[in-house]
Amino acid sequence: MMHIEQILRRGADGHRGRGVSLPVVHPAELWQQSGRYQKIGAELTRFKDRRDRDMVLAMTHEEVVASLAAGEISSYRQLPRLVFQIQIKWRDDPRPRAGMIRAREFTMKDSYSLDLDEAGLDTQYRAHYDALLQDLLPMRLASRRRRGRRRHHGWQPEHTNSCT
Numbered sequence: 001m002m003h004i005e006q007i008l009r010r011g012a013d014g015h016r017g018r019g020v021s022l023p024v025v026h027p028a029e030l031w032q033q034s035g036r037y038q039k040i041g042a043e044l045t046r047f048k049d050r051r052d053r054d055m056v057l058a059m060t061h062e063e064v065v066a067s068l069a070a071g072e073i074s075s076y077r078q079l080p081r082l083v084f085q086i087q088i089k090w091r092d093d094p095r096p097r098a099g100m101i102r103a104r105e106f107t108m109k110d111s112y113s114l115d116l117d118e119a120g121l122d123t124q125y126r127a128h129y130d131a132l133l134q135d136l137l138p139m140r141l142a143s144r145r146r147r148g149r150r151r152h153h154g155w156q157p158e159h160t161n162s163c164t
Contacts, residue, residue, distance in 0.1 A: 005086050008109045008132070017082040017111065017128075022061045024090070028054035030063040043092050059091050065112040073114065080124050081114040 031037035045057035
């Protein structure tokens with residue numbers, strides 16, 4: 001697993017990606033601002049901390065990245081930016097998505113592209129995808145669409161006929 005992480009980091013670093021470590025627990029306000037706190041059902045784990053503040057267990061980090069970007073980026077001249085992380089995720093999916101079975105807790109690489117426009121996003125996405133494809137050619141890639149954008153998931157076939 002560490003070898004795969006090194007390959008993933010090298011590919012993102014080669015495209016001026018900045019590796020970050022984002023929190024696993026988020027204030028619910030970030031999710032409320034995006035509207036996803038209300039839209040996502042039981043799959044989003046919600047709880048209160050000891051100070052009685054609403055919190056969520058991160059199933060993704062778009063809200064945190066958007067909040068960080070809003071505080072750090074003050075001009076279009078600072079774009080594009082690519083932020084990525086490799087960390088343990090938590091999902092409480094009621095069923096497999098896109099035919100992929102995954103455990104509640106798993107390691108995942110997320111990349112967040114911050115661009116001026118759709119063309120920049122497409123350019124950065126393609127460069128990132130090509131780098132991953134080159135580095136991870138032995139792995140199989142599955143793709144699906146989310147919010148109108150193509151997303152890719154990779155897994156490594158095991159000799160036991162299961163996928164990791």
